[in-house]
Amino acid sequence: MIRNAHSFRVTKEIYMTHQGNRSHIALAAAVLAAAALLSSCAPKQKNADEASIAVFVPGVVSGSPVYEMLVSGVEKAVEKAAAGGRKVSLQIIEAGTKQSEWGTRLTSLAAEKKYSLIISSNPSLPEIIAPVSEQFPDQRFLILDAWYEGNPKMATVRYNQREQAYLSGYMAALASSSSMQYANPQKKIGLIAGQEYPAMNGIILPAFLEGAKAVDPGFDVDFRVVGNWYDAARGAELARAMKDSGVDVIMPISGGANQGVISAARELGFYVAWFDDNGYAKAPGYVVSSSVMEQERLAEEQTSAWLEGKLVFGTASTVGMKEGYISFVLDDPLYEEHVPAELRDKQRALVSRLESGELVLGSE
Structure with missing residues (x-):
């Protein structure tokens, strides 16, 4: 289920040349091939003051406290940035409860090359994301409630x-x-x-x-x-x-x-x-x-850190009671x-x- 009218569909454009001089056709084909290669390797460029975030929910938001807090925290960080004059777009994407489909959906999402950062929360996601990050090396991921060290495209924070x-x-x-x-x-x-x-x-x-x-x-x-x-x-x-x-x-x-x-x-x-x-x-x-x-607080802080250029990828950290992220009511x-x-x-x-x-x- 996709919120905010987002679609997982990836559109593939096929270019065809008309009949004509063979040398011109060959040259055109070479140019098109080079352009296609450059396009596939490079992320879509945005202005320096623009950012695009996708929150990938491995389930559904409503009735899931962890994901409700995740979405709320990211939204607060985006609203704060917007109030300061930063242009940030945000999509909330519900991937459903079938874990076997999460990898395919994450791959499709990364393939769109629309989002500067994909944010999610689930202990099982880093292992699913690892091969996706190799396929799309310009995509960055922030995963909460998870632990994974050494992947330069991913930052993780887990709770104690x-x-x-x-x-x-x-x-x-x-x-x-x-x-x-x-x-x-x-x-x-x-x-x-x-x-x-x-x-x-x-x-x-x-x-x-x-x-x-x-x-x-x-x-x-x-x-x-x-x-x-x-x-x-x-x-x-x-x-x-x-x-x-x-x-x-x-x-x-x-x-x-x-x-x-x-x-x-x-x-x-x-x-x-x-x-x-x-x-x-x-x-x-x-x-x-x-x-x-305190998932909402952590999501807001980590999202804000990325928007401010302070989030370090390739890292994994743990937060608990001492830091105020675990408590008992x-x-x-x-x-x-x-x-x-x-x-x-x-x-x-x-x-x-x-x-x-x-x-x-x-x-x-």
Whole structure:
């Protein structure tokens, strides 16, 4: 789905010569061939004060907090630049939820040579973009929530998701081991992922369990995978199976399938640990945890850095609680209403330890 009337279609122009003097035809053919070669190798030129940005959304924007924040942050940077007299065009492109199609769509987008910068956000994208960047060496990419070093056409910034998942696991275990209405005696919490990927398997899942074990070493995590980022019915099905197995708190990181987990929580009575933005209002009384990454702020800052000529390509960096890009929502009225003060005090103490540097969790 393309927003702002953008099209992925690439138009190929075919030039033909009329019959005539063969030497003239040969000369014309040579000139045309040389022009075509130069055209294919060189990016379309813009005035120095003009810029063109495409936000490539590997999914859909509506209902996806990560992508809503991404788009909003880029839009703020563009509006700020425009207010300062800079001419910047912006297109928002929704690529859909089928990951197998993202590479083809990115290739088509780069082939248009319309955009000075393509911005996106997803841990899996750098590996998809790497061959595209070789095919179109003048195209530049900025990818958030991702890590890739050494590609001079790409800049990446990832969040310290070990901190984020640790916070979530700690709060999930606090709720599970409490006397709250839907808690049970089993030391078992759950994580539902849209798909398996390196950051999920190597960072988020282990850190979620690590946070839970900091409350009680006896905790385990039931981990299940939807297989895509949109199937709410499948998300609900997995949540029901988890509930039947004794899980009383589930953290969904599964895109549109998260809605199925929320529906099952309301239906069956279990708690939800929300990831990436403030989720308490999504199911008051059921969502007991919201660990947040400041995607909108990072998107605005990184886009502005590029517009100002300060973004360094070929780099990869990590931001977390110390820098203010990972946090836990402690002051939401719904959190204060539904989570007992004793649990909130323990969670606040953990947040303070991480923010102060007393407790250090690396990004790996």
